[in-house]
Amino acid sequence: MVQGVVLGIESSCDETGAGLVRDGQLLGQALASSMDEHARFGGVVPEIAARAHVHAIQQVIRQALDEADLTFGDVGAVAVTTGPGLSGALQIGVAAAKSLAYALGVPLHGVHHLAGHVAADTLEHGPLPDPCMVLIVSGGHTSLLLVRDLVREPILHLGDTLDDAAGECFDKVARVFGLPYPGGPAIDRAARQGDPAAVSFPRPLTGPRDAPYDFSFSGLKTAAARWAESLRDVAGGLPVADGAASLQEAVADVLTRKAVAACTEHGVDTLVVVGGVAANSRVRRLAQERCDAAGISLRVPPMKLCTDNGAMIAAVGDLLVRAGSPAAPLDVSIDPSAPLEFAALQPSSAPGRVAL
Ligand code: KG4
Numbered sequence: 001m002v003q004g005v006v007l008g009i010e011s012s013c014d015e016t017g018a019g020l021v022r023d024g025q026l027l028g029q030a031l032a033s034s035m036d037e038h039a040r041f042g043g044v045v046p047e048i049a050a051r052a053h054v055h056a057i058q059q060v061i062r063q064a065l066d067e068a069d070l071t072f073g074d075v076g077a078v079a080v081t082t083g084p085g086l087s088g089a090l091q092i093g094v095a096a097a098k099s100l101a102y103a104l105g106v107p108l109h110g111v112h113h114l115a116g117h118v119a120a121d122t123l124e125h126g127p128l129p130d131p132c133m134v135l136i137v138s139g140g141h142t143s144l145l146l147v148r149d150l151v152r153e154p155i156l157h158l159g160d161t162l163d164d165a166a167g168e169c170f171d172k173v174a175r176v177f178g179l180p181y182p183g184g185p186a187i188d189r190a191a192r193q194g195d196p197a198a199v200s201f202p203r204p205l206t207g208p209r210d211a212p213y214d215f216s217f218s219g220l221k222t223a224a225a226r227w228a229e230s231l232r233d234v235a236g237g238l239p240v241a242d243g244a245a246s247l248q249e250a251v252a253d254v255l256t257r258k259a260v261a262a263c264t265e266h267g268v269d270t271l272v273v274v275g276g277v278a279a280n281s282r283v284r285r286l287a288q289e290r291c292d293a294a295g296i297s298l299r300v301p302p303m304k305l306c307t308d309n310g311a312m313i314a315a316v317g318d319l320l321v322r323a324g325s326p327a328a329p330l331d332v333s334i335d336p337s338a339p340l341e342f343a344a345l346q347p348s349s350a351p352g353r354v355a356l
């Protein structure tokens with residue numbers, strides 16, 4: 001056995017991911033996506049996602065092992081996303097992880113999906129400094145977090161979204177603009193040809209009396225939808241590129257302004273931006289500009305590690321193993337709406353939980 005290899009499994013939404021990590025080093029990973037199967041519905045269909053995980057999971061784990069040139073006998077622990085996410089989708093990853101942990105006789109660790117997004121960055125840039133400020137921007141979450149030791153200490157929420165997440169805003173507006181699913185990358189692409197100053201979309205919750213670190217994207221989404229409706233019948237059609245560039249500018253402006261202000265106010269000199277929306281080109285560029293101006297060092301994972309993957313779950317598992325965290329019981333249950341308090345998420349099947 002290659003000592004200390006952690007297999008991570010991710011299946012909370014439409015990506016089936018497996019990754020292998022040892023001592024903070026990514027050894028191999030593989031990914032399958034059911035994204036194309038959801039495209040014609042304009043969003044993820046939970047049953048289709050769950051079925052796709054069933055079909056993909058064994059192959060993805062094997063592929064990750066092959067890429068790392070390892071075998072099942074080398075796996076020293078298994079980590080799996082137990083929440084938050086789609087219930088049926090989570091169940092498949094957890095079932096696979098339990099079977100492997102049981103069959104291999106190795107410990108199992110339940111991992112919070114968002115902690116995975118945070119840990120993804122360690123695979124590229126090494127251990128996180130203590131403390132660091134983390135901006136999580138995904139399809140379902142937008143939060144500003146003060147992170148100390150990711151696996152040993154509670155995660156402090158400075159602010160969260162009060163309604164839609166940033167990715168959700170991109171996905172929903174993209175639909176109104178007639179762009180394909182998933183909306184975020186489509187907005188990013190369309191924006192390249194547009195003028196970010198063409199439409200002055202609102203910057204929600206940035207007034208002097210607003211909660212400084214909370215977010216709200218539902219008003220921005222509505223403003224973008226109204227703008228699109230107002231121009232739908234205009235000769236020449238909707239100027240989608242300008243709308244996309246202006247929306248992207250508004251989202252990037254709000255996200256980076258608040259994140260940099262949080263660093264400055266809390267005296268934290270490292271900002272880590274993670275989650276699917278961290279793949280957005282304007283978010284990355286504006287975050288870099290503003291961090292440079294404020295003397296803050298910015299860390300953003302490479303694009304491949306921003307969106308959902310198994311490597312990030314293995315990265316948390318590896319940190320948990322090295323911190324000596326207790327393993328999860330084999331009756332560990334999924335927790336589809338788990339709040340982000342700790343990186344390890346190991347509820348046993350108490351009443352009210354969904355156990356396998
Ligand atoms: O983290 P993630 O892969 O899944 C969740 O945990 O939600 O994030 C998916 C979100 C989607 O809303 C998608 O539209 C958005 O990330 N996204 C982007 C880009 N790439 C993915 N948003 C803006 N620009 C992108 N380039």
Ligand code: ZN
Nearest residue numbers: 117138307308
């Ligand atoms: Zn995610």
